[in-house]
Amino acid sequence: MAWMTNDPDTLPFLALRTDAFPDKGGFNSGYYSNPKVDELLEKARTSTDQAERAKLYKEMQTIVREDAPWAFIANWKQNAVSTAAVEGFSLQPSFFLILRDVAKP
Numbered sequence: 001m002a003w004m005t006n007d008p009d010t011l012p013f014l015a016l017r018t019d020a021f022p023d024k025g026g027f028n029s030g031y032y033s034n035p036k037v038d039e040l041l042e043k044a045r046t047s048t049d050q051a052e053r054a055k056l057y058k059e060m061q062t063i064v065r066e067d068a069p070w071a072f073i074a075n076w077k078q079n080a081v082s083t084a085a086v087e088g089f090s091l092q093p094s095f096f097l098i099l100r101d102v103a104k105p
Helices: 010-013 035-046 051-067
Strands: none
Touching: 010 035, 035 051
16 A cells, blocks of 8 residues: 555555455455455445544544554644634545635634
8 A cells, every 4th residue: 555545435445345355356465354344444435424434434444453454654644723713624534625614703
């Protein structure tokens, strides 16, 4: 896993699912397999509720981190700075910058 994406569906689905082994057309080169991760990925990909998706992906990330199928040497973080003069700003699990609810009171 040497590339990044801002879409939480893409990389985990291609690299962490049991059905994503290279001989099945995926990028799971470590042949990592965890049925709970498979279940969480499927639920997260099909949910339209952003809060539920964030919860499912966070649970999946915790499991993968504990299983440690690879040595993770990099982590893409979201950083944001705001002030009390700005309301409605929040970081998105997708890394998209959504500003429709941002306002200065």
